[in-house]
Amino acid sequence: MADAPLNGIRIVELAGIGPGPFAGMMLADHGAEVIRIDRPGRGGITIDAKDPLLRSRRSVALDLKKPEAIAAVRRIVGQADGLIEGFRPGVTERLGLGPDVLLADNPRLVYGRMTGWGQTGPMAHEPGHDINYLAISGALHAFGRAGEKPTPPINMVADFGGGGMMLAFGMLAALLHVQRTGEGQVVDAAMTDGSALLMSMIWGFRGMGRWSDRRGENLLDTGAHFYDTFECRDGKWISLGAIEPQFYAEFRAVMGLDAPEWDRQMDPRSWGPLKAELERRFREKTRDEWVAAFAGHEVCFAPVLGFDDALADPHNRARGTFVEAGGVTQPAPAPRYSASATVAPTMAGERDDAGVLRDLGFAPQEIAALGH
Incomplete structure (x- = not known):
């Protein structure tokens, strides 16, 4: 395999939580050298050494309240291709690390800003x-079952899908722009914008008159009887997504659903009664018995797996979906490439502040002045 696709790219990450580190993790997974500027303290241990979001990069602690630390960050960023920061608007400007300053130092810089x-x-x-952020983007209103309150899908949609992943994409787009033009710029990644963008298909359905504003009554929000999760006899769950006619027909064949009422697949008036019947039928067997019954049939069916079961699943094991690094089981880098490698995760550990600074060209006396 060739080098990772982002080999040779250097990113500076100002320490934060959640989506900013996720963007840094993604870039590091794909070969970028990501240097994290941590806050001082914790005795030389990188913050949250078991956190996969901090994997595969080096860090150095600098006190951004001190002018010499600000000068050091400017020097480091002057050698970088990109910066990630997740402070509230105006904070880096007050620190003397705003985009006007850093882009003046380094006109090719991609300045990535992650906010809600x-x-x-x-x-x-x-x-x-x-x-x-989900609430005002319109996304949260769509998550939940009919007659129940909106339910956030933990923090996957705004923090990570609409936040960190969108920032990583935006920074890569801006880096390509730099290659063509030599012009750096600011990437303003807002989780409200990103979570709204992830709902593009649903907005399309709405525009076509195929999506109701009533939660839990639509094709993909558990309104339909053929797109939902069902509890089995052993208290475990399966997922069903038999939307297309050929998959729905195969589903009916496996379940023995021959009565004419099952012909009304796309009639929302039939969904409630048909779902109630499926709930009864799925409770007749265990999850594994249903897995065996649907094996070899093209239905769009899968068991709902917890963490331990997901690790043991044959498909996940065959693809290496999960890896272990530093004693921490975690998702492997994704996506995969035909000609390039991703970076095998390494967990954060003891910081080598002096070593990082030395590698960045700081002299011993300059390192000592920074407290390292």
Whole structure:
């Protein structure tokens, strides 16, 4: 395999939580050299050494309240292709590390900004979390069952899909722009924007008159009897997604659903009664018995697996979906390439602040002045 696709790219990450580190992890997974600027303290141990979001990069602790540390960050960023920061708007400007300063130092820099609300707008300076960004983007309203309250899908959609992954994509797009033009720029990644963008298909359905504003009554939100999860006799669950006619027909054949009412697959008026019947039938067997019954049939069916079962699943094992590094089981880098390698994860551990600074060209006396 060839080198990882981002080999030769250097990113500086100002320490944060959640989506910023996730973007840094993705870039590091694919070969970028990511140097994390941590806050001082914790006796030389990189923060959260068992956190996969911090894998595969080096870190150095610098006190950004001190002018000499700010000068050091400017020097480090001056040698970098990109920067990731996740502070509230205006914080890096007050530190003397805003985009005007750093882009003046390094005109080719891609300055990645990760926030919930974005750099502009009436809520830009408000605090918030994933659930709040989902709320105003319209996404949270769509998550949940009929007659029940909106239920956030933990923090997958705003923090990671609409946040960190969107920032990583935006930074790569801007890096390609730099290669063509030599011009760096700011990437303003807002979780409100990103979570709204992830709902593009649903907005399309709405525009076509195929999606109701009533939660839990639509094709993909557990309204339909053929797209939902079902409890089995042993208390475990299966998932069913038999949307297309050929998959629905095969599903009916496996389940023995011959009565004419099952012909009304796309009639929402039939969904409630048919789902109630499926709930009764799926409770007749254990999850593994249903897995065996559907094996070899093209139905769009899969068991709902917990963490331990997911690790043991033959498909996941065959693809190496999960790996272990530093005693921590975690998802492997994704996606995969035909000609390039991804980076085998290494967990954060003892910081080597002086070593990192030395490798970046700092002299011993300069390292000592920074407290290392």
